Amino acid sequence: MARSAELLKNPEFRAAMLEQQMFSLRRMYSDVGEALRLSPEEVDALFETLADHQLESMELAQEFLPRPGSAPDPDRVAEMQQRMAEIQRKQYEAIASRLGEARAQEWQQYLSTVPARWEVRELRAALAEAGEPLSSQQIEVLVDAIAQERRRPTSVAQNAPQSFSGPPSTRERIALLEQSFERIEQSNRRIREAVAPYLSPTQLAALERHQQQQLEMNRAGMRLSRLQRQALQQGGAIDATGAAVMGFVAVPVEPPADSSR
Known part of the structure; x- marks a missing residue:
């Protein structure tokens, strides 16, 4: 020091x-x-x-x-x-x-607005490569829409604490995560609706693809986390590729029958 x-x-x-x-x-x-x-x-x-x-x-x-x-x-x-x-x-x-x-x-x-600008930066680069670059005005419209959405308070029902008699079960945790994904989809839709008048159809489609990719990445992370938790509960673990190396039994899959025979 x-x-x-x-x-x-x-x-x-x-x-x-x-x-x-x-x-x-x-x-x-x-x-x-x-x-x-x-x-x-x-x-x-x-x-x-x-x-x-x-x-x-x-x-x-x-x-x-x-x-x-x-x-x-x-x-x-x-x-x-x-x-x-x-x-x-x-x-x-x-x-x-x-x-x-x-x-x-x-x-x-x-x-x-810096967090929103970081989100727009990835989309901006992708659109530039596709030959549909965002103008300065479009960038600020996107930044403003995302920043406002991130500041948007969730409803009382969404913020209400979940009542569990004990630690939430795997099923309950999955249900909570699915609810969060639904809220993300609703948020993404509101952002697209806010910026639609300012973007071309190609740009708007690219924004939707970008949002969907981020959502699917989150879903994949959830699935991997669930597999890891299940493996640990069964005394196993998940290797770096996400495959079960302990605690799970690999079921052999027979090759399809040769139709030429």
């Missing part, structure tokens, strides 16, 4: 860390210039400000790390949270100073 804190005070090490932070920020927020209509110089100014304050946060975290084997001191935790909030305030003010108050507010709004 002390070694890391000392390294951060070394100008050469600090410069290397800033460079690394800048690289990470460019990858994480690759579309920020386009989304906020920033010039390359303004993008650099934004990332420089973020990287500098990230290093300050790292230094603060090093300062307040508890000693090995000791419990965190509530007073020090509260002080660290207060100082971290101060760093966040200073960061906002620095962005506003370099880019203007309006841009600083737009940056905060952009941050709230």
Whole structure:
């Protein structure tokens, strides 16, 4: 811990860390210039400000790390949270100073849509390869639709706690997962309906395929998890390919009869 804190005070090490932070920020927020209509110089100014304050946060975290084997001191935790909030305030003010108050507010709004932007990024790449690239307006429409859907509160019935007399059975767990998949399908449909007026038929079909692929991936994960759980309950395990290697009996399948005979 002390070694890391000392390294951060070394100008050469600090410069290397800033460079690394800048690289990470460019990858994480690759579309920020386009989304906020920033010039390359303004993008650099934004990332420089973020990287500098990230290093300050790292230094603060090093300062307040508890000693090995000791419990965190509530007073020090509260002080660290207060100082971290101060760093966040200073960061906002620095962005506003370099880019203007309006841009600083737009940056905060952009941050709230980052998960949705990551979802759109995969679709954007697939459509570009298919010769149906998304325009800047279409990207923002998709991002807004997904972000709003992710903020959408589920119904009271969906949030109501399940009443089980004991730990849920395998059948009950599967039923709960199926309900979650149904909600995902409903959510996907609402997103498509929201963006349909802005996308071409080809783009809309690609969006539906992308959503379906993600859903099928989740279903496959559920099936694998269920097989693993069953194998463990029977004293077995599942190998890396998902095949039962213990706890299950492989049933030989006879080849089809040769019709030429």
